[in-house]
Amino acid sequence: MVNKIFPSFSEAVHDIPDQAVIMMDGFGGAGGMPQHLILALRDHGAQNLTVISNTGGLAGFGSIAGQLSITHSTLIESRQVRKVICSFPVSRSPSNPNHLEIAYQRGEVDVEVVPQGTLAERIRAGGAGIVAFYTPTGVGTYVANGKEVRNFDGREYLMEYALVADYAFIRASRADHFGNLVYRGTSRSFNQLMAAAAKITIVEVDDIVPLGYLDPELIATPGLYVDRVVKRQSYG
Amino acid sequence: MVKSRLDRETIAMRVAKELAHGDYVNLGIGIPTLVSQFIPEGRKVFYHSESGVLHYGPMAVDGDEDVDLINAGGQFLASVPGMTYFNAADAFGMIRGGYIDVSVLGGFQVSEFGDLANWILPSRGTGNIGGAMDLSVGAKRIIVAMEHIDNEGAPKVVRKCSFPITGQGCVDLIVTDVAVIEVTPSGLLLKQVAPGWTVDDVQKITEPALRIDSEVTEITL
Numbered sequence: 001m002v003n004k005i006f007p008s009f010s011e012a013v014h015d016i017p018d019q020a021v022i023m024m025d026g027f028g029g030a031g032g033m034p035q036h037l038i039l040a041l042r043d044h045g046a047q048n049l050t051v052i053s054n055t056g057g058l059a060g061f062g063s064i065a066g067q068l069s070i071t072h073s074t075l076i077e078s079r080q081v082r083k084v085i086c087s088f089p090v091s092r093s094p095s096n097p098n099h100l101e102i103a104y105q106r107g108e109v110d111v112e113v114v115p116q117g118t119l120a121e122r123i124r125a126g127g128a129g130i131v132a133f134y135t136p137t138g139v140g141t142y143v144a145n146g147k148e149v150r151n152f153d154g155r156e157y158l159m160e161y162a163l164v165a166d167y168a169f170i171r172a173s174r175a176d177h178f179g180n181l182v183y184r185g186t187s188r189s190f191n192q193l194m195a196a197a198a199k200i201t202i203v204e205v206d207d208i209v210p211l212g213y214l215d216p217e218l219i220a221t222p223g224l225y226v227d228r229v230v231k232r233q234s235y236g
Numbered sequence: 237m238v239k240s241r242l243d244r245e246t247i248a249m250r251v252a253k254e255l256a257h258g259d260y261v262n263l264g265i266g267i268p269t270l271v272s273q274f275i276p277e278g279r280k281v282f283y284h285s286e287s288g289v290l291h292y293g294p295m296a297v298d299g300d301e302d303v304d305l306i307n308a309g310g311q312f313l314a315s316v317p318g319m320t321y322f323n324a325a326d327a328f329g330m331i332r333g334g335y336i337d338v339s340v341l342g343g344f345q346v347s348e349f350g351d352l353a354n355w356i357l358p359s360r361g362t363g364n365i366g367g368a369m370d371l372s373v374g375a376k377r378i379i380v381a382m383e384h385i386d387n388e389g390a391p392k393v394v395r396k397c398s399f400p401i402t403g404q405g406c407v408d409l410i411v412t413d414v415a416v417i418e419v420t421p422s423g424l425l426l427k428q429v430a431p432g433w434t435v436d437d438v439q440k441i442t443e444p445a446l447r448i449d450s451e452v453t454e455i456t457l
Contacts, residue, residue, distance in 0.1 A: 027287045027324070029310055031303035054324070062310035064301050088364045092265070094357065104362060111362050116286055117328030117370030124325040136373040137332065140404040142356075143369065173304075185304035185321055186287040192323040220323075 004179040004229050005208060009040035012202050012228045016041060016167060019082075021050040023123065023194040024169035025072055028055030028088065029062020032187035034169040034204045035070035036232055041169075042074050048082040049075065052123070052163055054116065054190050056089035056100035073099040081109055085163070087116035115143060118160050120193060125162035127196030127225075132161045168198035172221070175205045176212075179226030180219045188220060195221045202228040239432040241384075241413040242455065249274040249457045251340055251381050251411050255281050259337040262286070262371060265309045267381040268340035284336055286367040288327045289313065290320045308367060331367065331374040339375035341368055343382040343410075345397045348444035350407040350419035352380060353399035365402070372403025384412035384441055391443045393417065393424070414438055416455060423447050428455045 006012040016022070022041075026032015055061065057073030075081050076099040089111050090101040103109040114122070115137045125133055134157035138144050148159040170191050172181040181203060183191060195201050208231050242250065248270035255261055255275060260282045263269050275281050282291050286308040293316035296302065301312035322330075330336060345353040352372055356363030372378060386392055393410060410417040415438045416428035426446040429438055431454055439446055 027306070027308075029287075029303060029306045031306065058310075062303060062306040062312075064303060064312075067303070088366050089362055090360070090364060092364070094360050101360075101362070113362060113365050115365045115369035116324070116367045117331060117374075120324035120328050135332065137370045139373070141369060141402065142400045143365070183321075185302065186285075186289050186306050187304045188321055189288040189324045189327070193325055 003177050006228045006230045009036045009230050012230045013040045013044050016046045018047045021165045022167045023052045023165040025053035026171055026187050026191045027189040030069050032171050032191050034171040037169040037204050038070050038074055042078050047080055049080050050083040051081050052085045056086050076100050076103050083110040085112040087114050087119050122163040123193040123197045126164040132159055134159055165198040168194040168201045170195045170203040172203050172205050174207045174209055175229045176209055176214055179223030180214050181221035182218055183220050192220050196225045200227045201225055247381050262336050262339045264341040266342040286327050288322050291318050328370050331370045336375040338377045339371040340379045343380040344399050345392050345394050346380050346407050346410050347397050348424050350405045351397050352402045352407050353397040354402050356400050368402045372406040377408045378406050379409045380407050381411050384414045391441055394443045425449055428453050430455050
């Protein structure tokens with residue numbers, strides 16, 4: 001498809017089936033969060049989803065009071081999520097649990113906790129056609145349980161598998177009609193990796209600009225990774 | 237003499253003395269975050285964050301926060317000249333690739349072999365690994381900043397971590413509210429004590445036997 005622009009968030013998520021695996025959340029703050037896609041998926045109602053994300057959805061994290069601050073907690077609260085693969089699942093304080101921790105304690109959601117750098121590399125590998133890799137991270141810890149440990153040049157490494165998804169929800173700053181994307185600041189983080197690691201990549205942007213307006217030197221995600229682009233406006 | 241404990245800011249001030257001109261440094265959440273306030277004028281330290289930013293300066297002032305400019309703790313950063321952004325795979329490539337000179341982390345427990353436990357309280361069932369496991373294997377030097385005992389009075393410097401560990405044998409220096417302890421191949425070496433504290437006072441609230449540096453001094457800032 002040459003023109004990847006979709007008219008609404010609801011149309012962009014209309015075909016997501018139950019049990020889909022979806023990547024989302026940037027670093028976890030409001031800036032990199034595909035907030036309108038998350039709301040559209042809540043309204044669409046697909047169930048038993050697996051979410052691959054950096055955090056488990058932390059209300060208020062990296063967000064400014066009074067501004068829109070939707071996280072994927074919304075999908076946990078609406079009981080659409082069966083499993084979360086992430087590095088930072090719970091709030092910092094046990095006395096103030098997030099929705100994921102409450103759902104986890106009730107046995108409603110499975111949580112796979114992954115070191116953040118391993119999570120990033122698993123997603124990067126998934127997008128780049130690498131099936132697995134060896135990393136020194138996690139040797140001798142809980143995350144090594146059940147994994148192959150291999151010695152290279154006298155040091156131990158864990159084998160980790162790549163991650164891929166059915167869909168990625170991406171928050172970028174600007175796009176053009178070919179789906180080329182630029183990000184802003186620290187909102188690039190996991191978004192750039194996730195954009196490459198899903199069968200269908202859906203992007204939420206502030207602006208869609210004519211071809212030629214994005215500096216090719218600064219395009220972080222070339223359009224071949226991108227399937228659908230929706231411009232942010234008032235949700236409804 | 238009255239035994240005083242260093243408060244969180246003072247622990248951070250002591251850690252700041254360990255950072256050298258030109259170092260690339262990653263500061264964890266909690267006491268470590270405070271360290272950047274105490275770097276003296278003229279000493280240039282470059283901060284790296286897992287959120288995908290290198291060379292950040294002060295926090296953003298009220299009213300000037302930008303949701304696209306945060307550190308790993310979700311705090312808003314001010315934009316400064318020379319700043320650079322990158323994706324999460326690159327942020328951790330820098331860590332595992334050995335480009336970070338010093339990582340300052342918080343801790344639940346540190347063992348006499350330098351094992352660190354800081355990601356999960358077993359009673360909670362799950363916890364946040366975040367970037368700590370990658371930092372523990374990748375940074376050239378790991379400094380743990382923490383209180384010497386926990387809320388129940390139990391030592392946090394232990395023979396063997398009872399909590400699930402973050403990294404094996406990774407800690408180089410422990411800075412607490414009462415002592416500075418170096419992890420060496422032959423055990424823990426007590427280097428400094430807080431004002432009013434004796435070597436015996438520190439040993440009493442430390443589980444493994446401490447080796448005593450020939451020149452134990454009072455902690456200075």
